[in-house]
Amino acid sequence: MKLKKRIIGLIVIIILCGLPIGAVAANQGILSYDQVEGLDHDVDIDDEIVVIYQHEGTIKDLGLTTNQIEAGEKLNDQVDLIKVRDGDQADALVAELLKNPRVLAAQKNAYLKFSTLPNDPKLAQAWQFEGVGADQTWDQVNNQESVVVAVLDTGLNSNHPDIIGQSVDGYDYVTGQTETIDVVGHGTAISGCIAAIANNEIGIAGVAGNADIKIAPYRIGGETADDNEANLGYACAALYHAANRPEVRAINMSFAGYEVSPVLEAAIAYAAGAGKILVAASGNDGADPENAGKTMIPSAYDGVISVGATDRNNVIADFSQYNEKVDLCAPGVETTTLWAQDDYITESGTSLSCPVVTGAGAVLMAADPTLAAAEVEAILKETAIDLGEQGRDDHYGYGLIQLDQALAQVISKDPVMTTAYRTQVQNNGWQALVNNGEISGSVGEALRLEAIELNVNANNYDIGVRYQTHVENQGWQDFVENGALSGTTGESLRLEAIKIELTGADADLFDVNYQVHVENIGWMDWAQNGEIAGTEGLGYRMEGIRIQVKLKGSEVSGNVERP
Structure with a gap:
């Protein structure tokens, strides 16, 4: 057996x-x-x-x-x-x-496209830096601790003589190595816009100038010399990796695509939550009859600064994608930068305008390491030259960045105010966040405001906000603070009046100014520091509101009269 x-x-x-x-x-x-x-x-x-x-x-x-x-x-x-x-x-x-x-x-x-329109290689004046005032800031920032910018692109030729010594370790997802290469040249071009060495008697200079700005290159595409695509999976991995590095303060994404991507959106949200400045190209389909005006990713995601491209005359490029997500613009037509093989190239595309904004943000953080990403974005928008239609528009966003003006605001130590608020509007629901005196709600549509959320912040100052609203049939609600909801949702009750006060140890250094648009009246006079804006006992709905916080005694900026 x-x-x-x-x-x-x-x-x-x-x-x-x-x-x-x-x-x-x-x-x-x-x-x-x-x-x-x-x-x-x-x-x-x-x-x-x-x-x-x-x-x-x-x-x-x-x-x-x-x-x-x-x-x-x-x-x-x-x-x-x-x-x-x-x-x-x-x-x-x-x-x-x-x-x-x-x-x-x-x-x-999936694949995303790097947002460049190549032209004939040639060495020419890098006019883009004068266009944003970077020629006035090259020697103004000498930070002791490096500010690192993660560039998610085709890699970096770190031995290019005009950027040698300007990088730290990133990661090459194509080869699986810490040291990256660049067989395409696109990533080197983008990195050059940010950190090409200044005052070395060769080539060009990056937006960083003499500031200690380093590039962490992440190769997420460009497997061959003619490969113009970014790997979605690699992009997500790079975002998580860069977000987990405390020395990385900004992330540049000069690529774009149309397909909805839950994985990329999740990675973007993670990096934004880690406090990184996220900047992306708006895309190059502005002249494409089929795709012009469409939103693209990652520039359309919350927490990302979307950048369009302008020419030497400060006119938006015909190829620059336009939509409601565009935040800022920067030079991106025939701009000269580095190329992979120790050379230079003149190119066009929102790929090139994107790193100008990223580099500018990094310079501000080098000048003041305490700045948060939201503060940097607010400064760049506030100091930009308003082009196109008055105020923000879908082509220029808030305008052409001006690094010299932005840096002056940081170096002067004047507080950078961020006043962000949104309202719930009858039939339309919650509106997008607006900032610093912009109108939230509607004018001329006879729609009531039903609720509001409000936050204020000033760099290096202890300041908060509290506010209460007068609600139809309910009267004055209790005060709420710092982003909490005041009013009602789902009850179809109008806001009739509001009072806003500043809180915190430094509240007495500032004034909060607010103006409301009211049924049958229109824009009322500005109220300040806890005064009532709106009406009581008349049954009139509030329809729009704008809010600004300024140093005490400062004038309200913009249109201070009734529009």
């Missing part, structure tokens, strides 16, 4: 040894990437899925099997890239992954 069992066991072993390994290990649960092949970066990405974890995670958390997954790669603690065996099942697997409580977002991998 024992002999018979041994013979049967030997036969089983012989049979198993004669089978392919895959036949024995078929449909195993995947516990690590050792069980699957590594990703082949030379093939297309149609069957790849980007997975972002709620927190740190591993492929074991996904509950997948070797029958489902052919290959994969852990890009960092929060981002995985996996390749399915059957491409027809990719959408179904994405749906399955989204049900996993450990997964924040998942989608099929």
Whole structure:
């Protein structure tokens, strides 16, 4: 009997040894990437899925099997890239992954386009820096601690003589190495706009001038010399990696796409939550009849500064994508910058205007390391030259940045005020946040305001805000503070009046000014520091409001009369 069992066991072993390994290990649960092949970066990405974890995670958390997954790669603690065996099942697997409580977002991998329009290589005057006043700021900032800008692009030729010594480690997702290369040149061009060495008697100078601004290059695309595409999965991984580095203060994204991307939106939100300045190209389809006026990603996402391109005459470029998300503009037509092979090139595109804004933001943070990302954005907008239609518009945003004016505001130590507020409007719901005296609500549409949320901030000052509203049928509500809701939602009750007061140890250094548009009256006079704006006992609805906080005794900027 024992002999018979041994013979049967030997036969089983012989049979198993004669089978392919895959036949024995078929449909195993995947516990690590050792069980699957590594990703082949030379093939297309149609069957790849980007997975972002709620927190740190591993492929074991996904509950997948070797029958489902052919290959994969852990890009960092929060981002995985996996390749399915059957491409027809990719959408179904994405749906399955989204049900996993450990997964924040998942989608099929895709390509985004770097936003450059190449021209003939030539060495010419880098006019873009004079155009934004950077020629006046090159020697004004000498910070002791480096400000690092993460550039998500095609890599960097760190040995270019005009940028050598201006970089720190990033990551090359194409090769899997810490040291990046750039076979395209696009990433080197973008980095040059920010940090090309000043006063070295060669080439050009970056917006940073003499400020200690370093580039952390992240290669997320550009696998070959003619490859103009960014890998979505790599972009997400780079955002998480850069967001987790405290020395990185700003992130440049000179790429754009149209497809809705939950994984990229999640990565953007994470980086914004980490306090990074996020800047992206608005895109180059402004003259495309099919796509002109459409929003593009990542520039359309919350927390991202969207940048359009202007020419030497401060006119928006015809290719510059326009939409309601455009925040600022900067030179991007025939601008001269570095090129990969120790050379220079003159190019056009929102790719080139984007790093001018990123570099300007980094200079402000170098001048005052206490500045938050929102404060930097507010300063750049407040000091920009208003072009196009008065106020913000869809082509120029808030206007052409002026680094010299922005830096003067920071160096002067005058407080940088950020007054942000939004209102809920009858039939329209919550409106987008507006800032510093802009109108929230409506004028001439006979729509009531129903609720308001308000926040104020001043760099290096202890200041807050409290406010109360007079509501139809309810009278004065209790005071609320710092972004809380005052009014009602879902009850169709009008706001009739408001009082706003500043709080905090430094409140007595400032005035809060507010003006309301009221039914049958129009714009009322400005109220200040707790005065009533609006009406009581008349049954008139508030329809619009604008709010500014200024140093005590300062005049209200903009139109101080009734419009």
